[in-house]
Amino acid sequence: MILRTSGPSPFGRKVVMAAHILGLVDQIKIVPADTTDPSDSLRLENPLGKIPVLILEDGTTLYDSRVILDYLDHRAGGGVIIPTGESRFAVLKMMALADGVLDACILQVYEKRFRPEDRREVGWVAYQAEKVKRALTWLESNALPSLSGKPDGGAITLAAALGYLDLRFEGLWRNDHPKLVAWLRDFAKAVPSYDLTETPKS
């Protein structure tokens, strides 16, 4: 399999961590993708032009990261990082929450990347930042994904989201969320691919 992604992408990081956890990483070759380059074959592989994309042995492409996690879980036998049965939905919800945090983070990053300073909208950035803040507050006072046994898709996605807050938002979330900080420390201890996939702050 080929994975089109880029190092700092938190959605790509989810996939790489999942591949490690599922014992599939040796079957995947990473081919870096540039979402801003129209000549990159990425837009043929995914018309949305988004990463990550997984290209299977027969040329089939799969996206987005949630679908790829589901597929890799299937390749590993099924029910490993995404449970079947009743416990499934808490995991899927955690994945959706952490993905939602990432979406709100990325819109804040894009505000700077796509617009000159005088056309940035303070209210929009605050609106996205509030989503992140409410989600972190909720997480801090609710049960976090278990780290006994293999981490599930919710744990992987949450770790990717917190790692992205470290990378792009100066880790400020750490000041007010001791339980989440401890959880991420335990995740990194239990999942060596977390440190392995970390993007150095430039």
Add this chain to the structure above:
Amino acid sequence: MILRTSGPSPFGRKVVMAAHILGLVDQIKIVPADTTDPSDSLRLENPLGKIPVLILEDGTTLYDSRVILDYLDHRAGGGVIIPTGESRFAVLKMMALADGVLDACILQVYEKRFRPEDRREVGWVAYQAEKVKRALTWLESNALPSLSGKPDGGAITLAAALGYLDLRFEGLWRNDHPKLVAWLRDFAKAVPSYDLTETPKS
């Protein structure tokens, strides 16, 4: 179950159509939500403040729409609109593609909703519009979801996306995509809840 959504939300529309298709609609009460109102209980139900949210009989909340579709499928016995086994991944990919179209559409709508005219970014809007255009071009020349038997999650999401292009983008997509136009007509014939959930253009 209680569904927090609003009429024009394409993500909410997906859920309502799925509930009809799965025979679960009588078990769901819709309670309209206002994403812009901080006093709406929505932000307690989903810290991201996004719709739709499904509230189960025991108070558990589920989001986002993809998770809710998976849950409703489970309530209906499983494997009905989201197949298990190998055919699963084409359906999940179609759901991700149509959700990606919707995300790119909504960012264009929000550009107008959240910013005064002189601070809108033409390049950003074009960047999102190109995602939609490439996705529609790809769909027009590839296999569309089957409409024999119950429509799957891919069909439901694609119909919601095309319906949103009709609602918010003057149906201009219809000019260049005859195969998609025919597909949506067939979908609406096969799935009465499509017309039932249509938001009148104001």
